[in-house]
Amino acid sequence: MFLQIIKGRYFYRVAQEQQEKYLIVRGERGKILDSRGRILSMDRNVYSLFADPSRIMDKEAAAVKIAGVLKLDQDKLLERLNRNRLFVWLLRGLDYDSASAYLNSIKLNGVSIKVERKRVYPHNDLAAQVLGAVDIDNNGISGVEIYYEELLKSTPGYKLTLGDGRNLILNDFTSTYMPSKSGKTIVLTIDQVIQYYAEEEARSLYQKYKAKRVSIVVLDPYTGEILSLANAPSFNPNSVQKSDLNNMKNFAISDQFEPGSVLKVISSAAVLDQNLVSLEDRIYCEKGTYRMGKRVLRDYRPYGDLDFKSVIVNSSNIGIAKSVQNMSSHKFYEYLRLFGAGDVTGVDLPGETGGLLRDVSGWTDYSQASIAMGQEIAVNCLHLAKIMSIIANGGYPIKPHIVKEIRDENGIKIKDVVPYKGERVISASTSETMRMVLAEVVEKGTGRSAKTSICPVAGKTGTAQKADLERGGYYANKYVATFMGFFPVDKPQLVVVVTVDEPQRVHFGGVVCAPAFKRLVEKVFMYLTFSDNSPREEHEAEQSFSWN
DSSP states (O other), X not given: OIIIIISHHHHHHHHHHHHEEEEEEOOOOOOEEOTTSOEEEEEEEEEXXXXXXXXXXXXXXXXXXXXXXXXXXXXXXXXXXXXXXXXXXXXXXXXXXXHHHHHHHHOOTXXXXXXXXXXXXXXXXXXXXXXXXXXXXXXXXXXXXXXXXXXXXXXXXXXXXXXOTTOOEEGGGOOEEEOOBOOXXXXXXXXXXXXXXXXXXXXXXXXXXXXXXXXXXXXXXXXXXXXXEEEESOOOGGGGGGSOGGGGSOHHHHOOBOOGGGGHHHHHHHHHHTTSOOTTOEEEOGGGEEEETTEEEEOSXXXXXXXXXXXXXXXXXXXXXXXXXTSOHHHHHHHHHHTTTTSOOOOSSTTOOOXXXXXXXXXXXXXXXXXXXXXXXXXXXXXXXHHHXXXXXXXXXXXXXXXXXXXXXXXXXXXXXXXXXXXXXXXXXXXXXXXXXXHHHXXXXXXXXXXXXXXXXXXXXEEEEEEOTTTSSEEEXXXXXXXXXXXXXXXXXXXXXXXXXXXXSOOOHHHHTHHHHHHHHHHHHHHHHHSTTOOHHHHHHHHHHHOO
């Protein structure tokens, strides 16, 4: 009577706690697809071994047996089994056959299999720095996986069921059940095939020139969609524990560098846009040596008189430095900012650096000339793609982005990413003039190695000495080589930027990067021309209504 009436409520709660089991039901993390619906990242079931220490009587003997089968440290395993818990992990992330084989070999009461979700990247290291990776609990730790964590992660469900005295679940007695909810599906702007081509070129350059790193960006100059963002070296997100964590960085957006002569695209466009110089105006290039105060500027070749078009085509430092002297420093700074210098591109990926552009108040007497030829300023590879997009699309700024659309757990589209449309940066005529001149850079100038018979291309080379940030000045033997361009010339479809950090033996952008640009353009052009879902017609339509 005492137990039933006086202690009844207490023992009822004790019995309820022992018998009722609250189980978390994990859902599926959202898929990541390429722009044509091909799977880049997904969940699959894996099988993990765990133990309930309360059901293991002889823990020392169990530790010996389990450690022998699973090849685990016996002392650490015994410490786990001696914890006052009902659940400890033994080995996670196995396929079904392996987990079953281990369980049959152990044959111990209290050791069981639990089904889990594991993130799988079917193409291993393809687009690894874009996709990112997850931790052992399927939480994003880098790339798209962490940037869009809130959309990708699932909402767990639960079920309230009964268990027996041995802590075994009695599924037939489930009283309450709330199903889990899968995460959203993310559709990227990345095209799997173009990404593969770009990574192929990046690896080739990395190995051939024993470079520190290589980055390649392929960008739609009208929408800002990134069709490829490739880096070498890379890593395999399927085995993060075995990878060099330094290679998880997305070098194309995280590493900033002085761009060198590719920045002459902005300098040239600025003076042309302000009508301070025409293509026919002649500039004396001082036979290759020109003193500006305490500084001496040099050209690679001793040019004399050059018209302004030839200054660009031959990438004359002296010619471009003289031409920007006709513009006020404040106006030049304004153009740099309009092209996005010193700011982030705003791409929807983690880890982007903002570049470097000092305010005019901090410029020296020769800063304007230095910046005009790509020194005293820092950018990342993606920013160069944005700069070239402004030239290619008629003079409008774009915002690079990596996500195309978002779908719910049933695969129904719930959100489109609308391209950013900014105010015009340079006039349509300036843009057209620059496209024509950059085409001549490839036909006759420093970018001849980028020329291809498959379609007309345009571009600009860049070779920049790396700044020694510790001692000041520049390294004598460290360079960043770049080629950035677009194709076709008359109706640009895509912008491509190739950057090689510290190439060995050869360091000129026209020699190192331009041939890679050519090979990549040829592959991409053929792929888009003959693939069923070519976006080229859409781009022409977009050009007609978006920027007129």
